[in-house]
Amino acid sequence: xxxxxxxxxxxxxTIAGKLASLGHDVVIGTRDPGAxxxxxxxxxxxxxxxxxxxxxxxQVRLETFEAxxxxxxxxxxxxxxEQSLNALRAAGxxxxxxxxxIDVANPLDFSAGMPPTLDPVNTDSLGERIQRAFPDAKVVKxxxxxxxxxxxxxxxxAGEHTVFVSGDDTGAKKTVTALLGSFGWPEASxxxxxxxxxxxxxxxxxxxxxxxxGTLGHGDFNFHVQGARPGA
Amino acid sequence: xxxxxxxxxxxxxTIAGKLASLGHDVVIGTRDPGAxxxxxxxxxxxxxxxxxxxxxxxQVRLETFEAxxxxxxxxxxxxxxEQSLNALRAAGxxxxxxxxxIDVANPLDFSAGMPPTLDPVNTDSLGERIQRAFPDAKVVKxxxxxxxxxxxxxxxxAGEHTVFVSGDDTGAKKTVTALLGSFGWPEASxxxxxxxxxxxxxxxxxxxxxxxxGTLGHGDFNFHVQGARPGA
Numbered sequence: 001x002x003x004x005x006x007x008x009x010x011x012x013x014t015i016a017g018k019l020a021s022l023g024h025d026v027v028i029g030t031r032d033p034g035a036x037x038x039x040x041x042x043x044x045x046x047x048x049x050x051x052x053x054x055x056x057x058x059q060v061r062l063e064t065f066e067a068x069x070x071x072x073x074x075x076x077x078x079x080x081x082e083q084s085l086n087a088l089r090a091a092g093x094x095x096x097x098x099x100x101x102i103d104v105a106n107p108l109d110f111s112a113g114m115p116p117t118l119d120p121v122n123t124d125s126l127g128e129r130i131q132r133a134f135p136d137a138k139v140v141k142x143x144x145x146x147x148x149x150x151x152x153x154x155x156x157x158a159g160e161h162t163v164f165v166s167g168d169d170t171g172a173k174k175t176v177t178a179l180l181g182s183f184g185w186p187e188a189s190x191x192x193x194x195x196x197x198x199x200x201x202x203x204x205x206x207x208x209x210x211x212x213x214g215t216l217g218h219g220d221f222n223f224h225v226q227g228a229r230p231g232a
Numbered sequence: 233x234x235x236x237x238x239x240x241x242x243x244x245x246t247i248a249g250k251l252a253s254l255g256h257d258v259v260i261g262t263r264d265p266g267a268x269x270x271x272x273x274x275x276x277x278x279x280x281x282x283x284x285x286x287x288x289x290x291q292v293r294l295e296t297f298e299a300x301x302x303x304x305x306x307x308x309x310x311x312x313x314e315q316s317l318n319a320l321r322a323a324g325x326x327x328x329x330x331x332x333x334i335d336v337a338n339p340l341d342f343s344a345g346m347p348p349t350l351d352p353v354n355t356d357s358l359g360e361r362i363q364r365a366f367p368d369a370k371v372v373k374x375x376x377x378x379x380x381x382x383x384x385x386x387x388x389x390a391g392e393h394t395v396f397v398s399g400d401d402t403g404a405k406k407t408v409t410a411l412l413g414s415f416g417w418p419e420a421s422x423x424x425x426x427x428x429x430x431x432x433x434x435x436x437x438x439x440x441x442x443x444x445x446g447t448l449g450h451g452d453f454n455f456h457v458q459g460a461r462p463g464a
Contacts, residue, residue: 122349156459157458194443223455224458225444226456
């Protein structure tokens with residue numbers, strides 16, 4: 001399948017690399033491909049510049065948001081939450097129309113320093129904002145509640161653990177659940193929380209995720225809903 | 233030990249009953265004991281009136297918030313979040329001073345209908361508000377992330393699952409961890425998230441908890457942090 005992954009950070013790279021390794025045709029979208037490739041410094045979290053990653057992943061092309069979305073049958077939003085709506089506008093509503101739009105982003109607000117807060121929160125969510133802004137896209141919020149390495153390799157965390165899906169389109173959630181299966185998520189680990197308003201709940205997991213990351217000192221953990229299945 | 237449980241709802245009754253069954257000396261605090269006992273109708277969730285529960289739990293006394301807190305060596309706040317600060321003011325700062333104050337409440341705001349939102353949220357929490365309002369109390373936020381029946385009988389949910397503790401006083405958190413042990417929580421299931429600002433994260437679990445409650449159709453589930461312990 002043809003995928004566009006919007007965002008060149010560690011989350012986008014990790015998902016794009018996984019999709020390509022599964023045989024999909026993957027384009028990463030960015031605002032300005034030339035500028036992205038010209039960067040030589042590590043990002044704020046110490047990840048190597050994109051060009052270095054790209055040299056090892058030549059099968060993944062880098063294009064503008066618009067060209068990437070136009071090419072794709074399904075789109076994955078991995079941009080920073082505060083940039084997501086702008087990135088998707090650059091991708092273009094017509095290039096998102098009718099497509100599954102997997103939203104992995106979190107609306108973290110670093111404007112008041114660490115730890116980040118959420119904006120929107122409580123009475124709205126980034127997932128809902130994206131669905132409202134692009135009513136013809138089939139938005140599915142998922143995978144935002146864990147480290148990106150766990151997203152594409154759930155076996156990094158021993159035992160059963162949970163991935164949530166939220167969205168208004170049942171068919172799109174089925175498509176995403178199948179994709180998650182190809183990432184290594186057993187179907188029994190996927191919990192469908194209902195419509196896109198349930199994105200509030202999964203985005204609001206971020207503050208405790210960040211606390212746990214600090215407390216545990218590593219990102220190889222995940223939430224599991226114990227008791228979700230009778231007898232399990 | 234002498235416990236005051238503030239609040240006569242299902243959470244307060246369940247915790248008070250458990251504490252009494254463990255041999256503690258327990259008083260439930262309420263605004264107006266006469267009015268509480270005079271009620272004959274079920275509450276909004278269909279729970280029987282307090283007097284009916286009390287008839288089966290004669291060893292638990294009912295007193296004013298103030299008398300209950302004055303009597304107790306440790307206090308448990310199970311009042312509705314929007315009422316908690318008023319209830320604690322009625323209990324009296326001097327009656328809370330130096331004591332462990334276990335905060336089980338969630339700041340659910342039903343003013344805009346269902347589902348409730350949180351107030352405060354994101355940049356503040358009820359746990360922090362209580363600690364700021366009563367700086368001489370040793371506030372420990374815990375148990376607010378699950379159904380009250382699971383709080384006092386974790387084995388209702390099969391498998392390992394997690395209870396969080398948040399608070400500024402390490403000794404108070406140790407005391408609470410020991411109490412949780414007497415409720416049936418293995419020490420390995422208790423995650424200390426750090427200071428009371430981490431109450432934000434655990435209170436922000438409520439929206440997804442409420443979604444899961446609706447999706448699963450029962451309350452016998454709980455969050456487990458998978459991967460929290462090396463090799464576990």
